Amino acid sequence: MKLTFISAMLASLLIWKPTVEKESFEPYTETIPNTKHKFEMVCIPAGKFLMGSPANEANRNEDEGPQKQVELDAFWMAPYELTWDLFLVYQNRELEIDPQKAVDAVSRPTKPYVEMSFGQGKNGGFPVCNVTQYSARSFCKWLYLKTGHFYRLPTEAEWEYAAKAGSKTAWSFGDEAGQLGEYAWFFENSDGAYKKVGQKKPNAWGLYDMYGNVAEWTSDQYTADLFKNLKDGEKFSLKQPKTLYPITIKGGHWDSDPQETRSAARWPSSAKLKQRDPQIPKSDWWLTDAPFVGFRLVRPLHEPSKSEIEAYFAPPPKDK
Amino acid sequence: MKDINRRNFIKNAALATGTSVLATSPFMSSAFYHQSADEIKVALIGCGGRGTGAAFQALSVKENVKLVAMADAFRDRLDSSYENLTKGKAGARVDVPEEHKFVGFDAYKKAMQLADVVILTTPPGFRPIHFEEAVRQNKHIFMEKPVATDAPGIRRVLDAAEVAKKKNLKVVVGLQRHYQTSYLETYKRVIDQGMIGDIVSARCYWNNDGVWVKPRQAGMTEMEYQMRNWYYFVWLCGDHIAEQHIHNIDVVNWFKGGYPTQAIGIGGREVRKGKEYGEIFDHHVVEFEYADGMILNSQCRHQPGTVANVSEHLIGTKGKATEGRIMDLKGNTLWRHRDRDDINPYQQEHNYLFNCIVNDIPVNDAERGAMSTMTSILGRMATYSGKKVTMEEALASDISLAPEAFTWDTLPKSLPDENGFYKIPVPGKFQAV
Helix, strand or coil: CHHHHHHHHHHHHCCCCCCCCCCCCCCEEEECCCCCCEEEEEEECCEEEEECCCCCCCCCCHHHCCCEEEEECCEEECCCCCEHHHHHHHHCHHHCCCHHHCCCCCCCCCCCCCCCCCCCCCCCCCECCCECHHHHHHHHHHHHHHHCCCCECCCHHHHHHHHHCCCCCCECCECCHHHHHHHCECHHHHCCCCCCCCCCCCCCCCCCCCCECCEEEEEEECCCCCCCCCCCCEECCCCCCCCCCCEEEECCCCCCCHHHHCCCCEEECCHHHHCCCCCCCCCCCECCCCCCEECCCEEECCCCCHHHHHHHCCCCCCCC | CHHHHHHHHHHHHHHCCCCCHHHHCHHHCHHHHHHHCCCEEEEEECCCHHHHHHHHHHCCCCCCEEEEEEEECCHHHHHHHHHHHHHCCCHHHECCCHHHEEECCCHHHHHHHCCCEEEECCCHHHHHHHHHHHHHCCCEEEECCCCCCCHHHHHHHHHHHHHHHHCCCCEEECCHHHHCHHHHHHHHHHHHCCCCCCEEEEEEEEEECCCCCCCCCCCCCHHHHHHHCHHHCHHHHCCHHHHCCHHHHHHHHHHHCCCCCEEEEEEECCCCCCHHHCCCCCEEEEEEECCCCCEEEEEEEECCCCCCEEEEEEEECCEEEECCEEEECCCCEEEECCCCCCCCHHHHHHHHHHHHHHHCCCCECHHHHHHHHHHHHHHHHHHHHCCCEEHHHHHHCCCCCCCCCCCCCCCCCCCCCCCCCCCCCCCCCCCCC
């Protein structure tokens, strides 16, 4: 408790912590300077897990195996998908308490011509959607400049490890799709829209909406043969994507059928997620055809070097 | 030679105005096209982001299409558009030599002459003169909404639309919801099958953060500044009730099968107070009344940090409908559209246009586009003036917002004061009609 408190205090005092400082590994709440917003982070312990799905898992796809053991360092993960409330403050600097104090060293999303929540709701806890990978990473950069903490998208392995939360079944709660409604908003119960985050049951590690609601960006380039090339026991590391598409999206969403939400299910991004952008060049910031893709923050326990962080925030390859 | 045949064909078809024989003439059959494998030449008039997008879609249809000419008021806009189009997937269908790139206010006329089909995507204030000229030159047309910004402009479009119909020209307007599967499926159930009974009330919204702003650069004439920052000037954009919210108002008109007869409204500038935002409002709330007394409540707003909503809702005697969903009166979903494999409506409107051209299927969205544009102008007249305005008097209005001439040195009618601020309409005092 005491450590949690100190950690939260440190975060709220906004002290830029040098990367060498030994970090206490406790859940905490990050308050974002010059805004009225804060968000929680929970601890995901270092460990090993079997990534992918077993050959006998119902409805599995070819690209989910063969399963490999993967080792991960500890990280924090947001228990909730990132909400519009927070993203809009980043998008519109005039929404910061004192816009004069707004961070200038980061570009902000253009104002989109269409309403990007597609009527699903923006205020009061709805997950952000329709944002590009670049948009999500730029948000993380803004957050990094604001808080001094390196927030980023989870790697594909981190995401799956967190979703499984120690389980070996199709979903963290078991293999029965019939139970999915207790944990997730998906086609059958969503009524065609995402819902405010955190209304369903969390998994064993305290993470909400890992399945359904909005699908979530990972940091990784999607390759169909990921598992064939993965060495058993390998430590999963952060790699920069080389092309804009495809990048792995995980977790399924409000319009998904149950099997698409399984922990091991993988979905490659494509230009189709932007096909209805009526302008050319198409937006770097908005997808227009993905009112079901959002993201969730992680923060590695051991912060990488400044240059590694900058490399992560480098602009991605362009649309063709 | 093929090209000449093609052009003669278009001309002949167009000259045979008003003849019902035309539609059944064997000369118009699809076989003609397939045998000749003739190329359809396209000109892009207005090379901004949307124009480039529309050209890309026109070049992505299955018919044999080629972009042969481009026109814009600004050379830099034309160049970036050309670059984007040539490097994109449709690049092989772009054949615009330097001498077919036209810049300036008169550029459109020359570009049109080289084409069979024209894409009109300049700021909306220019649409009436461009549409008129395209019809005069017997071209098939894709034009973006809104199609005008004032009543005289609407009347020109309506007149030209009649001529276009007689000339059998195909006209598609970029109100793409008419080409969007989720709306078409909803329409089937609401109107054809009567799932919600009689429509007794409607509401629609375009509430969002707002759009881009272009800063004034040193050395710009007032005309250039306004054209670069066209969104914030009524003669060019029509205000956001016309430029964006038209989509939602048009959907209600479409389902209602008619246009409002009068409107009252409230609007103003609450957050968009800087001089960089020109003269348009940042919110309008309009109550439109249709001939049978049905009320459409319409809202549009450009205010960051407020509730966002872009949608249309119909309330019927037996249920409610919105895009892709029908509910009973208690809100229980009766039908829902799952749009996983729907075709991009921006592509579909071009697929449809070119199919209509090749197979001589009549299509003319111009009147509908004009009347839905006029509905949004009626709403603006109501919010600017604070008075009740009827469609009849609105449509008859002689207030023209366009400048006296189109040159870089002409002063637009609305000018900034010594501090750079434009005069904002004051409800109760502003003469809108």
